[in-house]
Amino acid sequence: MTRIRAGLLLVALGTILGTLPFSAIAADDSRSMESVEAMPAGYRDWKLISVAHEEGSLNDIRAILGNEIAVNAYRNGVLPFPDGAIVARLAWRYIPSEENNRAFGRAQSFVAGEPTNVQFMIKDAKRYASTGGWGFVQFNDGKPAHMDAKACFACHVPVKDRDFLFTRYSP
Known part of the structure; x- marks a missing residue:
């Protein structure tokens, strides 16, 4: 088994067994999720689901990644997503590439x-x-940020029919 697959397996098993830091969050916890202390190991090696650009106050570019459980659910059209699925959204400010622009x-x-x-x-x-x-x-900067789960969820309610996920799987 490759190192990436081993990492994904550990993340999936940890999530299912409740041994990842995410397990510290209670079901009805609408407070800050500051009890979560670390990002899942190996998340940067997860598969790409899609990319996005947000304008307005966010004005960023994003990569949406998923662990193996999430990617399989996306690929197979499984709704609702099974327990253990994790979707990551990595965001960056976007900047002009002078090097690329010179080439173009x-x-x-x-x-x-x-x-x-x-x-x-x-x-x-x-x-x-x-x-x-x-x-x-x-x-933010690798440290847990103050978030209100109820406020996050409220934004996702309009996409309830997609199991509360904005992102669609990109072909």
Whole structure:
């Protein structure tokens, strides 16, 4: 088994068995999720689900990754997502690429700049029953950030028919 697959297996097993830091969040916990202390090991090696660009006050670019459970659910159209699925959203400010623009002969290229935050949605229908079966956590500079699970969930309610996930799997 490759190192990546071993890491994914450990993350999936840890989530299912409740041994990851995410397990410290109670189902009805609408307070800050500051009890979560670490991002899942190996999340940067998860598979790409999609990319996005947000304008307005966020003005960032994003990569949406999923652990093996989440990616399989996306690929197979499984709704609701099974417990143990984790979706990560990595965001960066986007900046012009002078190097690329010189190559293209005009200003048209943007690349990832300074990271803004990393967010995770963790599926556990029992633990997070009050928020559609999903736990929400955000990290800024690698540290847990203050988040209100109820406020996060409220934004996801309009996509209830997609199990509260904004992101669609990109072909």
